[in-house]
Amino acid sequence: MINPSTIALRARIDEAVKDLHELTIRINHNDLAKTVSDLRNRINDPFMFVIVGEVKAGKSSFINALLQTEREITKVAPQPMTDTIQQIVYGEKEEVIVINPYLKKILIPVDILKEVAIVDTPGTNTIVEHHQEITESFIPASDLIVFVFEAKNPYRQSAWDFFKFIHEDWRKKIIFVLQQKDLMSPEDLEVNIKGVHDYAEKQGINNPLIFATSAKLEKDGNKIDSGFIPVRHYILENITGGKAPVLKLGNSVSTCLRINDSIREGLDLRQSQWEADMEFRKDIKNTLDNQEVKSYKQVDQLVENILAGYDRTTQAKEQELRDGLSFFSLVRRSISSIFTKKTSAKEWLETLARDLEQSLNTTLREKLHDGINDLADNVQQMAKLIDLKIHTSKNLLQNDHEIFSAIAERRHNIFRELQEKFEDFIKKSESFTDQSLFPDKTPLPGSFATGSGIAVIGLILAAITQGAVFDITGGVLTTIGILFAGFATSGKRRKIIEGFLHEITKGREKIEVDVTAQLKQYIKRLKERIDSNFDPFDLMLDKEKEQLALLNQEQAVVSNQFGTLDVEIKTLLSTM
Structure with missing residues (x-):
């Protein structure tokens, strides 16, 4: 006959084995679940x-x-x-x-x-x-x-x-x-x-x-x-x-502790891998953030250099305008004597504006050429660094605990897909184009299509800035033409100079705002597009975090149950 205390102990062990069985089902390990189920069936x-x-x-x-x-x-x-x-x-x-x-x-x-x-x-x-x-x-x-x-x-x-x-x-x-x-x-x-x-x-x-x-x-x-x-x-x-019934219970508890310890080892390794993956993602995000800040600084420097060239060119033309409209010149000669039959006042002013446009084109193109190349190199470096980090990241779970080998294989496949996806991403020129940055929404020029992957970034950056830089002088021509009529009738040359300075200031602001905004917007969107390659990986990490929290909690409960039972059985055996 088995005494009542042993029967009660067996019932508690049966409940604990049931909880362990549910844990093995939760970790989706069919063989281990069957082992625990058989163990429970044989507890009597x-x-x-x-x-x-x-x-x-x-x-x-x-x-x-x-x-x-x-x-x-x-x-x-x-x-x-x-x-x-x-x-x-x-x-x-x-x-x-x-x-x-x-x-x-x-x-x-x-x-x-x-x-x-x-x-x-x-x-x-x-x-x-x-x-x-x-x-x-x-x-x-x-x-x-x-x-x-x-x-x-x-x-x-x-x-x-x-x-x-x-x-x-x-x-x-x-x-x-x-x-x-x-x-x-x-x-x-x-x-x-x-x-x-x-x-x-x-x-x-x-x-x-x-x-x-x-x-x-x-x-x-x-x-x-x-x-x-x-x-x-x-x-x-x-x-x-x-002794046999109590020994049987003790052996059942020991076996369950062995299984539970094995699950604990597997969970610890999964936790280590998750933490390593989170560090990897943190490193990727930091790399993107740092490269973004670096690129933004280069944009600011590029715009500053462009504006410096702009200021030198417009200031020279401003002085030429002032000299041509000076009080002493007007006193010394009448309007008709200043402006010969070959060149009327209107024509002179329009020529000055066209000269300004040509000088700006020449000066600003040079500034753009030097700055865009440096900026393109830095933006390309952002993509190359991420690609390198993906390929050199450690795949810790490739030799994972047997219990979680399926999890390891699934993670390995997701990571391999990430590597392949990113390789494909940086090879395609369309990954780096963004039609929303072009005001006319027209397709990229044919020369752009000949590039592929990160090699096309410099062309794109140049196209982004040219629209903002090279269409600023039309307003100067129009304004000078309108103001000239007032000047011719009222002699108020100040309006021409003020109108000129107003348009020059507008053009300067347009360069500073538009070039800065469009380049930084492009860099930001490219950064987001690069980071979006990690969406499946991030989804896996979110699910793994949730699963680990649940499994760790359930495993701790099971561990406490069997730990208590183990002590009770050993105490009972010591009295027999």
């Missing part, structure tokens, strides 16, 4: 021995001798049996139930099976294609692994490879049995016992328990020399006699 099962070892190591003979039924429960054959797993449990009448092609359940009325169940597995050197069946269905839910070796040769690599597989993944309690000891001399047997002992310690098992048995001697009635007395004594002292 007896303490489970899982017998493993190579073909012909004597596993079946060992089980038959251990059960003391005077007959074969598991068949012993001269040739290896099929790779079927046999679960031997207590039943009021003998019965064999086939669960699936690789698993059958044997029910027999043997008293020891009221407290323990035994799982007989195929040989480790023949079960390669079905080892997952054992791992998923029995190893996680096992309470004791009995590793059976052929006494005369316990060094076969396939057996120890399987041992590592069990030990490293699940850290289950393992005892070693060297079967068929009757085929060896005592001296050779001791050598092999020591060999197994030393190798097990090397693999991290402290004080490994090793039993040497002979099913043949046990069957023949030589129970003293068969070696089964120490095995049964170990089982009696450490497992049966009321």
